[in-house]
Amino acid sequence: VYAGKPYADADNDGMPDKWETAHGLNPKNAADATQDRDKDGYANIEEYLNSVVPLPNVVPAGGKS
Numbered sequence: 001v002y003a004g005k006p007y008a009d010a011d012n013d014g015m016p017d018k019w020e021t022a023h024g025l026n027p028k029n030a031a032d033a034t035q036d037r038d039k040d041g042y043a044n045i046e047e048y049l050n051s052v053v054p055l056p057n058v059v060p061a062g063g064k065s
Contacts, residue, residue, distance in 0.1 A: 007019075008027075009027075010027050010028050011026075011027060011028050011029055011030040012030060013029075013030040013031075013032070013033035013045065014033060014045055014048070014049075015033060015044065015045060015048045016048075019048055020032070020044075023037070023044070023047075023053075023054050024037060024054075025037065025044060032044055033045040037054060038054045040054075
């Protein structure tokens with residue numbers, strides 16, 4: 001149980017601003033919680049809640065991500 005000060009979450013999407021920023025998300029955009037930035041089949045909020053580190057952006061050989 002966490003009894004300290006809550007983490008800052010400017011957009012109230014359930015992911016702390018610091019975590020969003022560290023993983024390339026916008027801490028002022030609540031819609032990014034349901035998006036899948038790394039295309040691994042898990043929404044960003046699922047990755048945060050399960051302590052999963054999102055995959056880095058991988059650019060394929062053709063140069064398009």
